[in-house]
Amino acid sequence: MTSAARDFESSQDINIEKKMDSSRILDVGFVRLTLVLSIFAGILLILVILQTTEAALPAIQQFGLEFLVTSRWNPVENIFGVLPQIYGTLMTSLVALVFAVPLGIGTAIFLTEDFAPKWITVPIGFAIELIVAIPSVVLGLWGIFVLIPAVRPIFRAINESMKWFPLFGGPAPRGPSLLIVSLVLSIMICPIIASITRSTFESLPRNLRDGALALGATRWETILTVMIPAGLSGIVSSIMLAMGRALGETMVAAMISGNANRINISLMQPGSTITGLIASQFGEAGRLQVSALMYAGVVLMILTLVVNVLAEIVIRRFQNLEQ
Protein backbone atom coordinates (compact mmCIF):
# COMPACT_ATOMS: atom_id res chain seq x y z
CA MET A 1 0.00 0.00 0.00
CA THR A 2 1.14 3.49 -0.75
CA SER A 3 -1.33 5.13 1.61
CA ALA A 4 1.49 6.72 3.58
CA ALA A 5 2.27 8.87 0.61
CA ARG A 6 -1.33 9.94 0.14
CA ASP A 7 -2.19 13.38 1.44
CA PHE A 8 -5.36 14.67 2.97
CA GLU A 9 -6.69 16.60 -0.03
CA SER A 10 -6.65 13.61 -2.34
CA SER A 11 -8.46 11.42 0.16
CA GLN A 12 -11.39 13.82 -0.11
CA ASP A 13 -11.70 12.80 -3.72
CA ILE A 14 -13.00 9.45 -2.55
CA ASN A 15 -16.67 9.55 -3.22
CA ILE A 16 -18.89 7.75 -0.75
CA GLU A 17 -22.45 7.87 -1.96
CA LYS A 18 -25.40 8.70 0.19
CA LYS A 19 -27.81 5.97 0.96
CA MET A 20 -30.66 5.93 -1.54
CA ASP A 21 -33.99 7.14 -0.22
CA SER A 22 -35.94 4.20 -1.57
CA SER A 23 -33.72 1.63 0.15
CA ARG A 24 -33.95 3.68 3.35
CA ILE A 25 -37.72 3.54 3.25
CA LEU A 26 -37.62 -0.19 2.57
CA ASP A 27 -35.25 -0.75 5.50
CA VAL A 28 -37.30 1.24 7.97
CA GLY A 29 -40.56 -0.15 6.64
CA PHE A 30 -39.33 -3.71 7.00
CA VAL A 31 -38.17 -3.15 10.58
CA ARG A 32 -41.51 -1.58 11.53
CA LEU A 33 -43.51 -4.33 9.83
CA THR A 34 -41.65 -7.11 11.63
CA LEU A 35 -41.94 -5.19 14.89
CA VAL A 36 -45.73 -4.97 14.52
CA LEU A 37 -45.99 -8.64 13.60
CA SER A 38 -43.91 -9.81 16.54
CA ILE A 39 -45.85 -7.63 18.97
CA PHE A 40 -49.05 -9.04 17.50
CA ALA A 41 -47.83 -12.60 18.20
CA GLY A 42 -47.20 -11.67 21.82
CA ILE A 43 -50.58 -9.97 22.17
CA LEU A 44 -52.30 -13.01 20.68
CA LEU A 45 -50.74 -15.25 23.32
CA ILE A 46 -51.74 -12.94 26.15
CA LEU A 47 -55.27 -12.58 24.74
CA VAL A 48 -55.80 -16.34 24.56
CA ILE A 49 -54.59 -16.78 28.12
CA LEU A 50 -56.63 -13.85 29.45
CA GLN A 51 -59.87 -14.74 27.72
CA THR A 52 -59.64 -18.41 28.64
CA THR A 53 -59.00 -17.45 32.23
CA GLU A 54 -61.89 -15.00 32.11
CA ALA A 55 -64.23 -17.68 30.84
CA ALA A 56 -62.91 -20.01 33.51
CA LEU A 57 -63.46 -17.45 36.25
CA PRO A 58 -66.85 -18.74 37.53
CA ALA A 59 -65.40 -22.22 37.94
CA ILE A 60 -62.21 -20.87 39.50
CA GLN A 61 -64.26 -18.90 42.03
CA GLN A 62 -66.50 -21.84 42.83
CA PHE A 63 -63.94 -24.66 43.06
CA GLY A 64 -60.65 -22.89 43.67
CA LEU A 65 -57.59 -25.13 43.90
CA GLU A 66 -59.77 -28.02 45.01
CA PHE A 67 -60.52 -28.41 41.30
CA LEU A 68 -57.04 -29.91 40.95
CA VAL A 69 -57.51 -32.63 43.56
CA THR A 70 -61.18 -33.52 43.05
CA SER A 71 -61.75 -36.66 41.06
CA ARG A 72 -65.42 -36.17 40.24
CA TRP A 73 -66.89 -34.69 37.08
CA ASN A 74 -70.62 -34.49 37.65
CA PRO A 75 -72.57 -32.08 35.44
CA VAL A 76 -75.82 -33.02 37.19
CA GLU A 77 -74.68 -31.96 40.64
CA ASN A 78 -72.32 -29.34 39.20
CA ILE A 79 -69.28 -30.79 40.91
CA PHE A 80 -66.17 -30.67 38.80
CA GLY A 81 -62.55 -31.71 39.35
CA VAL A 82 -59.75 -32.79 37.04
CA LEU A 83 -57.45 -34.98 39.14
CA PRO A 84 -58.03 -38.07 36.93
CA GLN A 85 -57.37 -35.98 33.84
CA ILE A 86 -54.18 -34.48 35.24
CA TYR A 87 -53.01 -37.98 36.12
CA GLY A 88 -54.01 -39.26 32.68
CA THR A 89 -52.33 -36.40 30.85
CA LEU A 90 -49.04 -36.68 32.72
CA MET A 91 -49.01 -40.47 32.71
CA THR A 92 -49.77 -40.96 29.01
CA SER A 93 -47.11 -38.41 28.03
CA LEU A 94 -44.53 -39.92 30.37
CA VAL A 95 -45.13 -43.49 29.28
CA ALA A 96 -45.11 -42.38 25.63
CA LEU A 97 -41.68 -40.85 26.28
CA VAL A 98 -40.48 -44.08 27.89
CA PHE A 99 -41.17 -45.83 24.58
CA ALA A 100 -40.27 -43.02 22.21
CA VAL A 101 -36.98 -41.76 23.69
CA PRO A 102 -34.90 -44.94 23.31
CA LEU A 103 -36.56 -45.71 20.00
CA GLY A 104 -36.05 -42.20 18.64
CA ILE A 105 -32.43 -41.85 19.78
CA GLY A 106 -31.68 -45.38 18.61
CA THR A 107 -33.13 -44.63 15.19
CA ALA A 108 -31.11 -41.42 14.96
CA ILE A 109 -27.91 -43.29 15.82
CA PHE A 110 -28.68 -45.97 13.26
CA LEU A 111 -29.31 -43.40 10.57
CA THR A 112 -26.20 -41.31 11.20
CA GLU A 113 -23.42 -43.62 12.37
CA ASP A 114 -22.75 -45.57 9.17
CA PHE A 115 -24.42 -48.73 10.40
CA ALA A 116 -26.16 -49.25 7.08
CA PRO A 117 -25.57 -48.14 3.49
CA LYS A 118 -27.28 -45.04 2.18
CA TRP A 119 -29.87 -46.89 0.12
CA ILE A 120 -31.27 -48.23 3.38
CA THR A 121 -30.96 -45.18 5.61
CA VAL A 122 -32.34 -42.62 3.16
CA PRO A 123 -35.76 -44.30 2.68
CA ILE A 124 -36.01 -45.04 6.41
CA GLY A 125 -35.26 -41.43 7.25
CA PHE A 126 -37.84 -40.29 4.74
CA ALA A 127 -40.48 -42.67 6.12
CA ILE A 128 -39.88 -41.42 9.65
CA GLU A 129 -40.40 -37.83 8.60
CA LEU A 130 -43.64 -38.90 6.93
CA ILE A 131 -45.09 -40.40 10.12
CA VAL A 132 -45.41 -36.83 11.39
CA ALA A 133 -47.74 -36.12 8.49
CA ILE A 134 -50.32 -38.74 9.50
CA PRO A 135 -53.37 -36.88 10.87
CA SER A 136 -53.95 -37.80 14.49
CA VAL A 137 -57.57 -38.71 13.82
CA VAL A 138 -56.33 -41.40 11.43
CA LEU A 139 -53.96 -42.69 14.07
CA GLY A 140 -56.90 -42.70 16.49
CA LEU A 141 -58.98 -44.82 14.15
CA TRP A 142 -56.05 -47.11 13.58
CA GLY A 143 -55.73 -47.39 17.35
CA ILE A 144 -59.35 -48.41 17.74
CA PHE A 145 -59.62 -50.88 14.88
CA VAL A 146 -56.09 -52.28 14.60
CA LEU A 147 -53.96 -51.64 17.63
CA ILE A 148 -56.51 -52.38 20.37
CA PRO A 149 -57.48 -55.83 19.03
CA ALA A 150 -53.83 -56.60 18.26
CA VAL A 151 -52.45 -55.86 21.73
CA ARG A 152 -55.43 -57.07 23.74
CA PRO A 153 -54.01 -60.60 24.32
CA ILE A 154 -50.65 -59.12 25.31
CA PHE A 155 -52.28 -56.66 27.71
CA ARG A 156 -54.36 -59.46 29.23
CA ALA A 157 -51.26 -61.61 29.74
CA ILE A 158 -49.39 -58.77 31.40
CA ASN A 159 -52.43 -57.90 33.51
CA GLU A 160 -52.85 -61.51 34.64
CA SER A 161 -49.24 -62.16 35.48
CA MET A 162 -48.55 -58.80 37.13
CA LYS A 163 -51.81 -57.97 38.88
CA TRP A 164 -49.90 -57.03 42.03
CA PHE A 165 -48.23 -54.14 40.23
CA PRO A 166 -50.57 -51.13 40.47
CA LEU A 167 -49.84 -49.79 36.97
CA PHE A 168 -50.89 -53.10 35.37
CA GLY A 169 -53.67 -54.05 37.82
CA GLY A 170 -57.45 -54.02 37.66
CA PRO A 171 -59.93 -56.23 35.80
CA ALA A 172 -58.98 -57.88 32.54
CA PRO A 173 -58.30 -55.11 29.97
CA ARG A 174 -60.91 -54.87 27.24
CA GLY A 175 -60.34 -51.95 24.95
CA PRO A 176 -59.54 -48.30 25.50
CA SER A 177 -56.94 -47.55 28.12
CA LEU A 178 -54.26 -45.06 29.04
CA LEU A 179 -51.57 -47.46 27.86
CA ILE A 180 -53.09 -47.63 24.36
CA VAL A 181 -53.05 -43.83 24.27
CA SER A 182 -49.39 -43.90 25.33
CA LEU A 183 -48.52 -46.36 22.57
CA VAL A 184 -50.16 -44.28 19.85
CA LEU A 185 -48.65 -41.09 21.30
CA SER A 186 -45.22 -42.70 21.23
CA ILE A 187 -45.68 -43.47 17.54
CA MET A 188 -46.56 -39.81 17.00
CA ILE A 189 -43.65 -38.33 18.94
CA CYS A 190 -40.89 -40.82 18.11
CA PRO A 191 -40.26 -39.18 14.70
CA ILE A 192 -39.86 -35.80 16.39
CA ILE A 193 -37.14 -37.17 18.65
CA ALA A 194 -35.56 -39.20 15.85
CA SER A 195 -35.38 -36.39 13.31
CA ILE A 196 -34.13 -33.65 15.65
CA THR A 197 -31.59 -35.97 17.27
CA ARG A 198 -30.53 -37.09 13.83
CA SER A 199 -29.84 -33.59 12.60
CA THR A 200 -28.01 -32.91 15.88
CA PHE A 201 -25.71 -35.85 15.22
CA GLU A 202 -25.26 -34.81 11.62
CA SER A 203 -24.26 -31.32 12.68
CA LEU A 204 -21.54 -32.60 15.01
CA PRO A 205 -18.14 -32.34 13.37
CA ARG A 206 -17.06 -35.66 11.92
CA ASN A 207 -13.58 -35.30 13.31
CA LEU A 208 -14.98 -35.55 16.84
CA ARG A 209 -15.90 -39.15 16.15
CA ASP A 210 -12.60 -39.78 14.34
CA GLY A 211 -10.77 -38.40 17.37
CA ALA A 212 -12.39 -40.90 19.72
CA LEU A 213 -11.94 -43.81 17.32
CA ALA A 214 -8.28 -42.90 16.82
CA LEU A 215 -7.77 -43.23 20.59
CA GLY A 216 -8.89 -46.84 20.43
CA ALA A 217 -12.49 -46.36 21.47
CA THR A 218 -14.96 -48.79 19.92
CA ARG A 219 -17.86 -47.56 17.88
CA TRP A 220 -20.24 -47.92 20.83
CA GLU A 221 -17.86 -46.22 23.23
CA THR A 222 -17.55 -43.38 20.75
CA ILE A 223 -21.34 -43.01 20.47
CA LEU A 224 -21.95 -43.22 24.21
CA THR A 225 -19.03 -41.17 25.50
CA VAL A 226 -18.54 -38.56 22.78
CA MET A 227 -21.42 -38.28 20.34
CA ILE A 228 -24.35 -38.40 22.79
CA PRO A 229 -22.76 -36.03 25.34
CA ALA A 230 -21.81 -33.64 22.54
CA GLY A 231 -25.34 -33.69 21.15
CA LEU A 232 -27.09 -33.67 24.50
CA SER A 233 -28.69 -30.26 24.19
CA GLY A 234 -30.23 -31.21 20.87
CA ILE A 235 -31.44 -34.53 22.22
CA VAL A 236 -32.96 -32.93 25.30
CA SER A 237 -34.73 -30.26 23.29
CA SER A 238 -36.15 -32.92 20.96
CA ILE A 239 -37.51 -34.78 23.99
CA MET A 240 -39.07 -31.62 25.38
CA LEU A 241 -40.68 -30.79 22.07
CA ALA A 242 -42.05 -34.31 21.87
CA MET A 243 -43.36 -34.05 25.42
CA GLY A 244 -45.16 -30.82 24.58
CA ARG A 245 -46.76 -32.54 21.61
CA ALA A 246 -47.83 -35.50 23.76
CA LEU A 247 -49.33 -33.28 26.48
CA GLY A 248 -51.40 -31.35 23.99
CA GLU A 249 -52.49 -34.19 21.71
CA THR A 250 -56.29 -34.32 21.77
CA MET A 251 -57.79 -36.54 19.10
CA VAL A 252 -56.00 -39.74 20.05
CA ALA A 253 -56.81 -39.24 23.72
CA ALA A 254 -60.47 -38.52 23.06
CA MET A 255 -60.82 -41.54 20.79
CA ILE A 256 -59.00 -44.31 22.66
CA SER A 257 -58.54 -43.31 26.29
CA GLY A 258 -62.07 -44.41 27.22
CA ASN A 259 -62.85 -40.98 28.68
CA ALA A 260 -63.46 -42.41 32.13
CA ASN A 261 -64.08 -39.70 34.69
CA ARG A 262 -62.61 -41.60 37.56
CA ILE A 263 -59.08 -42.01 38.72
CA ASN A 264 -57.51 -45.29 37.83
CA ILE A 265 -53.89 -45.86 38.73
CA SER A 266 -53.71 -48.80 36.36
CA LEU A 267 -52.61 -47.97 32.82
CA MET A 268 -54.54 -50.98 31.56
CA GLN A 269 -57.87 -49.40 32.47
CA PRO A 270 -59.84 -46.66 30.74
CA GLY A 271 -58.78 -43.20 31.80
CA SER A 272 -59.00 -39.67 30.54
CA THR A 273 -56.81 -36.71 29.72
CA ILE A 274 -57.50 -33.00 30.00
CA THR A 275 -57.52 -32.66 26.22
CA GLY A 276 -59.83 -35.64 25.82
CA LEU A 277 -62.16 -34.30 28.47
CA ILE A 278 -62.50 -30.93 26.79
CA ALA A 279 -62.96 -32.37 23.32
CA SER A 280 -65.59 -34.87 24.37
CA GLN A 281 -67.66 -32.57 26.60
CA PHE A 282 -67.77 -29.01 25.31
CA GLY A 283 -70.56 -29.79 22.81
CA GLU A 284 -73.33 -30.38 25.30
CA ALA A 285 -71.95 -28.57 28.32
CA GLY A 286 -74.01 -26.32 30.58
CA ARG A 287 -72.83 -22.90 31.67
CA LEU A 288 -70.79 -23.84 34.73
CA GLN A 289 -69.54 -26.91 32.93
CA VAL A 290 -68.14 -24.79 30.08
CA SER A 291 -66.43 -22.64 32.67
CA ALA A 292 -65.02 -25.77 34.32
CA LEU A 293 -63.75 -26.97 30.93
CA MET A 294 -62.09 -23.59 30.44
CA TYR A 295 -60.52 -24.01 33.87
CA ALA A 296 -59.24 -27.42 32.77
CA GLY A 297 -57.81 -25.73 29.70
CA VAL A 298 -56.01 -23.19 31.88
CA VAL A 299 -54.58 -26.04 33.95
CA LEU A 300 -53.31 -27.71 30.78
CA MET A 301 -51.72 -24.47 29.58
CA ILE A 302 -49.98 -24.01 32.92
CA LEU A 303 -48.85 -27.64 32.82
CA THR A 304 -47.28 -27.28 29.37
CA LEU A 305 -45.83 -23.91 30.32
CA VAL A 306 -44.15 -25.46 33.38
CA VAL A 307 -42.80 -28.31 31.25
CA ASN A 308 -41.46 -25.86 28.66
CA VAL A 309 -39.81 -23.66 31.26
CA LEU A 310 -38.26 -26.70 32.91
CA ALA A 311 -37.08 -27.83 29.49
CA GLU A 312 -35.52 -24.45 28.81
CA ILE A 313 -33.68 -24.61 32.15
CA VAL A 314 -32.45 -28.13 31.43
CA ILE A 315 -31.28 -27.19 27.93
CA ARG A 316 -29.46 -24.10 29.24
CA ARG A 317 -27.70 -26.24 31.81
CA PHE A 318 -26.51 -28.68 29.15
CA GLN A 319 -25.39 -25.89 26.89
CA ASN A 320 -23.33 -24.45 29.71
CA LEU A 321 -21.71 -27.83 30.16
CA GLU A 322 -20.68 -27.82 26.54
CA GLN A 323 -19.04 -24.43 26.58
Add this chain to the structure above:
Amino acid sequence: MNPNSVSGAMQTQSPKPTSYVFQIENLSVYYGSNPAVKNVSLKVPARQITAFIGPSGCGKSTVLRCFNRTNDLIPGARVEGKLTYHGKDLYAADVDPVSVRRHIGMVFQKPNPFPKSIYDNVAYGPRVLGMKVDLDEVVETSLKRAALWDEVKDKLKESGQSLSGGQQQRLCIARALAVQPDVILMDEPCSALDPISTRRIEELMKELEQDYTIIIVTHNMQQASRVSDMTAFFSVELVGSNRVGELVEFDKTEVIFNNPSKEATRDYVEGRFG
Protein backbone atom coordinates in the same frame (compact mmCIF):
# COMPACT_ATOMS: atom_id res chain seq x y z
CA MET B 1 13.35 -21.83 -2.05
CA ASN B 2 17.10 -22.27 -2.00
CA PRO B 3 17.96 -25.89 -1.23
CA ASN B 4 21.27 -24.93 0.36
CA SER B 5 19.62 -22.86 3.07
CA VAL B 6 17.48 -25.86 3.92
CA SER B 7 20.45 -28.02 4.79
CA GLY B 8 21.68 -25.36 7.18
CA ALA B 9 18.42 -25.37 9.10
CA MET B 10 18.17 -29.08 9.04
CA GLN B 11 18.55 -31.21 12.08
CA THR B 12 22.01 -32.75 12.00
CA GLN B 13 21.11 -35.61 14.25
CA SER B 14 23.35 -38.60 13.68
CA PRO B 15 21.46 -41.40 12.03
CA LYS B 16 20.44 -43.91 14.65
CA PRO B 17 20.72 -47.60 14.16
CA THR B 18 17.22 -48.08 12.87
CA SER B 19 14.66 -50.75 13.08
CA TYR B 20 11.48 -50.37 11.10
CA VAL B 21 8.09 -49.82 12.68
CA PHE B 22 6.09 -50.06 9.49
CA GLN B 23 6.90 -51.81 6.26
CA ILE B 24 4.64 -51.26 3.30
CA GLU B 25 4.81 -53.35 0.17
CA ASN B 26 2.78 -52.55 -2.94
CA LEU B 27 0.03 -50.86 -0.98
CA SER B 28 -2.95 -49.63 -2.98
CA VAL B 29 -6.06 -47.99 -1.61
CA TYR B 30 -9.34 -47.91 -3.51
CA TYR B 31 -12.38 -45.77 -2.88
CA GLY B 32 -15.13 -47.69 -4.61
CA SER B 33 -13.54 -49.03 -7.77
CA ASN B 34 -11.18 -46.09 -8.25
CA PRO B 35 -7.66 -46.37 -6.93
CA ALA B 36 -6.73 -43.36 -4.77
CA VAL B 37 -3.11 -44.36 -4.44
CA LYS B 38 -1.22 -47.25 -6.04
CA ASN B 39 1.77 -49.45 -5.38
CA VAL B 40 3.37 -47.67 -2.46
CA SER B 41 6.35 -49.37 -0.87
CA LEU B 42 8.33 -47.85 1.98
CA LYS B 43 9.77 -48.53 5.42
CA VAL B 44 9.16 -46.23 8.35
CA PRO B 45 12.11 -46.16 10.78
CA ALA B 46 11.53 -46.20 14.53
CA ARG B 47 12.07 -43.14 16.74
CA GLN B 48 12.31 -40.82 13.79
CA ILE B 49 10.06 -38.36 12.06
CA THR B 50 8.92 -39.38 8.62
CA ALA B 51 7.25 -36.72 6.50
CA PHE B 52 4.85 -37.28 3.62
CA ILE B 53 4.82 -34.39 1.17
CA GLY B 54 3.23 -33.82 -2.19
CA PRO B 55 0.49 -31.93 -3.99
CA SER B 56 -3.19 -32.20 -3.10
CA GLY B 57 -4.81 -35.49 -4.02
CA CYS B 58 -1.51 -37.40 -4.12
CA GLY B 59 -2.73 -39.89 -1.55
CA LYS B 60 -0.40 -38.96 1.31
CA SER B 61 -3.25 -38.65 3.84
CA THR B 62 -4.82 -41.81 2.47
CA VAL B 63 -1.62 -43.75 3.10
CA LEU B 64 -1.33 -42.21 6.56
CA ARG B 65 -4.84 -43.38 7.40
CA CYS B 66 -3.82 -46.94 6.54
CA PHE B 67 -1.41 -47.06 9.46
CA ASN B 68 -4.17 -46.96 12.07
CA ARG B 69 -6.85 -48.42 9.82
CA THR B 70 -9.04 -45.34 9.83
CA ASN B 71 -9.70 -45.94 6.14
CA ASP B 72 -11.92 -48.76 7.37
CA LEU B 73 -14.37 -46.10 8.54
CA ILE B 74 -14.95 -44.78 5.04
CA PRO B 75 -17.66 -46.80 3.30
CA GLY B 76 -16.32 -48.37 0.14
CA ALA B 77 -12.64 -48.00 1.02
CA ARG B 78 -10.48 -51.03 0.26
CA VAL B 79 -6.81 -51.68 0.91
CA GLU B 80 -4.59 -54.02 -1.10
CA GLY B 81 -0.99 -54.97 -0.55
CA LYS B 82 0.97 -55.59 2.59
CA LEU B 83 1.38 -53.36 5.62
CA THR B 84 3.26 -54.74 8.59
CA TYR B 85 3.63 -53.16 12.01
CA HIS B 86 6.63 -54.58 13.89
CA GLY B 87 6.39 -57.51 11.52
CA LYS B 88 2.69 -58.14 12.10
CA ASP B 89 0.31 -57.85 9.19
CA LEU B 90 -2.06 -54.99 10.08
CA TYR B 91 -4.62 -56.06 7.51
CA ALA B 92 -4.71 -59.74 8.45
CA ALA B 93 -8.26 -61.02 8.84
CA ASP B 94 -7.98 -61.55 12.59
CA VAL B 95 -6.64 -58.07 13.44
CA ASP B 96 -9.01 -55.87 15.45
CA PRO B 97 -8.69 -52.32 14.09
CA VAL B 98 -9.71 -50.94 17.47
CA SER B 99 -6.69 -52.49 19.17
CA VAL B 100 -4.44 -51.22 16.36
CA ARG B 101 -5.54 -47.67 17.16
CA ARG B 102 -4.59 -48.12 20.81
CA HIS B 103 -0.95 -48.35 19.78
CA ILE B 104 -1.02 -45.85 16.98
CA GLY B 105 -2.30 -42.41 17.94
CA MET B 106 -3.43 -39.74 15.55
CA VAL B 107 -3.54 -35.96 15.48
CA PHE B 108 -5.85 -34.41 12.94
CA GLN B 109 -5.68 -31.46 10.59
CA LYS B 110 -8.28 -29.49 12.51
CA PRO B 111 -7.88 -29.55 16.29
CA ASN B 112 -10.75 -31.72 17.55
CA PRO B 113 -10.93 -31.56 21.34
CA PHE B 114 -14.08 -33.17 22.72
CA PRO B 115 -16.69 -30.85 24.25
CA LYS B 116 -15.43 -31.84 27.67
CA SER B 117 -13.08 -30.29 30.21
CA ILE B 118 -9.35 -30.16 29.50
CA TYR B 119 -8.83 -32.84 32.14
CA ASP B 120 -11.51 -35.12 30.71
CA ASN B 121 -10.12 -34.69 27.21
CA VAL B 122 -6.72 -36.03 28.25
CA ALA B 123 -8.24 -38.67 30.55
CA TYR B 124 -10.60 -39.87 27.82
CA GLY B 125 -8.28 -42.46 26.29
CA PRO B 126 -7.09 -44.08 29.55
CA ARG B 127 -10.69 -44.14 30.80
CA VAL B 128 -12.23 -45.68 27.73
CA LEU B 129 -9.43 -48.23 27.43
CA GLY B 130 -9.79 -49.07 31.11
CA MET B 131 -6.10 -48.44 31.79
CA LYS B 132 -5.17 -49.00 35.40
CA VAL B 133 -3.33 -45.76 35.92
CA ASP B 134 -3.34 -42.75 38.20
CA LEU B 135 -5.40 -40.44 36.01
CA ASP B 136 -4.20 -37.21 37.66
CA GLU B 137 -0.64 -38.24 37.00
CA VAL B 138 -1.30 -39.27 33.40
CA VAL B 139 -3.08 -35.99 32.70
CA GLU B 140 -0.23 -33.98 34.18
CA THR B 141 2.58 -35.82 32.42
CA SER B 142 0.73 -35.87 29.10
CA LEU B 143 0.03 -32.14 29.26
CA LYS B 144 3.64 -31.51 30.25
CA ARG B 145 4.94 -33.58 27.34
CA ALA B 146 2.65 -31.66 25.03
CA ALA B 147 4.08 -28.39 26.44
CA LEU B 148 0.65 -27.24 27.54
CA TRP B 149 0.72 -27.86 31.29
CA ASP B 150 1.88 -24.40 32.36
CA GLU B 151 -0.86 -22.73 30.35
CA VAL B 152 -3.74 -24.85 31.59
CA LYS B 153 -2.78 -26.23 35.00
CA ASP B 154 -5.07 -23.75 36.76
CA LYS B 155 -8.07 -24.36 34.53
CA LEU B 156 -8.22 -28.09 33.99
CA LYS B 157 -11.98 -27.97 34.59
CA GLU B 158 -12.60 -25.57 31.75
CA SER B 159 -13.76 -26.80 28.36
CA GLY B 160 -11.07 -27.95 25.97
CA GLN B 161 -12.86 -26.01 23.27
CA SER B 162 -12.27 -22.72 25.08
CA LEU B 163 -8.55 -22.87 24.27
CA SER B 164 -6.89 -21.17 21.30
CA GLY B 165 -6.31 -23.16 18.12
CA GLY B 166 -2.68 -23.88 18.88
CA GLN B 167 -3.47 -24.85 22.45
CA GLN B 168 -6.28 -27.10 21.24
CA GLN B 169 -3.89 -28.90 18.92
CA ARG B 170 -1.41 -29.43 21.77
CA LEU B 171 -4.32 -30.68 23.87
CA CYS B 172 -5.07 -33.19 21.12
CA ILE B 173 -1.42 -34.25 21.15
CA ALA B 174 -1.59 -34.64 24.95
CA ARG B 175 -4.77 -36.67 24.52
CA ALA B 176 -2.99 -38.95 22.08
CA LEU B 177 0.05 -39.28 24.38
CA ALA B 178 -2.11 -40.24 27.37
CA VAL B 179 -2.75 -43.72 26.01
CA GLN B 180 1.02 -44.28 25.69
CA PRO B 181 1.08 -44.97 21.98
CA ASP B 182 4.03 -46.32 20.06
CA VAL B 183 3.46 -44.24 16.95
CA ILE B 184 1.85 -40.85 16.42
CA LEU B 185 0.34 -40.05 13.06
CA MET B 186 -0.09 -36.37 12.28
CA ASP B 187 -2.32 -35.31 9.41
CA GLU B 188 -1.30 -31.75 8.55
CA PRO B 189 -1.33 -30.84 12.25
CA CYS B 190 -0.35 -27.22 11.69
CA SER B 191 -2.36 -26.29 8.64
CA ALA B 192 -5.02 -24.54 10.74
CA LEU B 193 -2.53 -22.81 13.03
CA ASP B 194 -0.65 -19.52 13.03
CA PRO B 195 3.16 -19.48 12.60
CA ILE B 196 3.91 -19.18 16.34
CA SER B 197 1.70 -22.13 17.23
CA THR B 198 3.19 -24.03 14.31
CA ARG B 199 6.66 -23.42 15.64
CA ARG B 200 5.67 -24.71 19.07
CA ILE B 201 4.19 -27.88 17.60
CA GLU B 202 7.34 -28.42 15.53
CA GLU B 203 9.55 -28.04 18.60
CA LEU B 204 7.28 -30.43 20.39
CA MET B 205 7.64 -32.99 17.62
CA LYS B 206 11.42 -32.83 17.85
CA GLU B 207 11.14 -33.58 21.57
CA LEU B 208 8.66 -36.38 21.13
CA GLU B 209 10.90 -37.97 18.55
CA GLN B 210 13.08 -39.31 21.38
CA ASP B 211 10.33 -41.69 22.45
CA TYR B 212 7.89 -41.97 19.61
CA THR B 213 7.83 -42.77 15.96
CA ILE B 214 6.11 -39.90 14.19
CA ILE B 215 4.67 -39.77 10.71
CA ILE B 216 3.54 -36.37 9.53
CA VAL B 217 1.63 -35.38 6.43
CA THR B 218 2.31 -31.80 5.50
CA HIS B 219 1.69 -29.36 2.70
CA ASN B 220 4.44 -27.22 4.04
CA MET B 221 7.78 -28.19 2.53
CA GLN B 222 9.79 -26.04 4.90
CA GLN B 223 8.11 -27.82 7.75
CA ALA B 224 9.07 -31.19 6.33
CA SER B 225 12.66 -30.05 5.88
CA ARG B 226 12.79 -28.55 9.37
CA VAL B 227 11.44 -31.45 11.38
CA SER B 228 11.71 -34.70 9.49
CA ASP B 229 14.46 -37.28 9.19
CA MET B 230 12.91 -39.14 6.29
CA THR B 231 10.73 -37.71 3.55
CA ALA B 232 8.40 -39.42 1.14
CA PHE B 233 7.36 -37.44 -1.92
CA PHE B 234 4.02 -38.41 -3.44
CA SER B 235 2.65 -37.21 -6.74
CA VAL B 236 -0.52 -37.48 -8.78
CA GLU B 237 -0.86 -39.24 -12.06
CA LEU B 238 -3.83 -39.00 -14.40
CA VAL B 239 -5.11 -42.43 -15.34
CA GLY B 240 -8.02 -41.88 -17.67
CA SER B 241 -10.14 -39.41 -15.76
CA ASN B 242 -8.95 -40.61 -12.35
CA ARG B 243 -6.28 -38.95 -10.30
CA VAL B 244 -4.15 -41.66 -8.82
CA GLY B 245 -1.52 -40.99 -6.20
CA GLU B 246 1.89 -42.64 -6.26
CA LEU B 247 5.07 -42.59 -4.25
CA VAL B 248 7.76 -40.93 -6.32
CA GLU B 249 10.72 -40.97 -4.00
CA PHE B 250 11.48 -41.90 -0.41
CA ASP B 251 14.80 -41.08 1.18
CA LYS B 252 16.55 -39.15 3.92
CA THR B 253 15.14 -35.65 4.12
CA GLU B 254 18.51 -34.10 3.20
CA VAL B 255 18.64 -36.15 0.03
CA ILE B 256 15.06 -35.34 -0.96
CA PHE B 257 15.59 -31.63 -0.53
CA ASN B 258 19.17 -31.30 -1.79
CA ASN B 259 19.89 -34.09 -4.15
CA PRO B 260 16.75 -35.95 -5.17
CA SER B 261 17.18 -38.64 -7.76
CA LYS B 262 13.94 -37.93 -9.59
CA GLU B 263 13.25 -34.90 -11.71
CA ALA B 264 9.66 -34.61 -10.38
CA THR B 265 10.90 -34.42 -6.80
CA ARG B 266 13.40 -31.72 -7.65
CA ASP B 267 10.74 -29.68 -9.41
CA TYR B 268 8.43 -29.97 -6.44
CA VAL B 269 10.88 -29.15 -3.63
CA GLU B 270 12.27 -26.26 -5.61
CA GLY B 271 8.76 -24.91 -6.01
CA ARG B 272 8.52 -25.30 -9.76
CA PHE B 273 5.36 -27.37 -9.54
CA GLY B 274 2.59 -28.10 -7.06
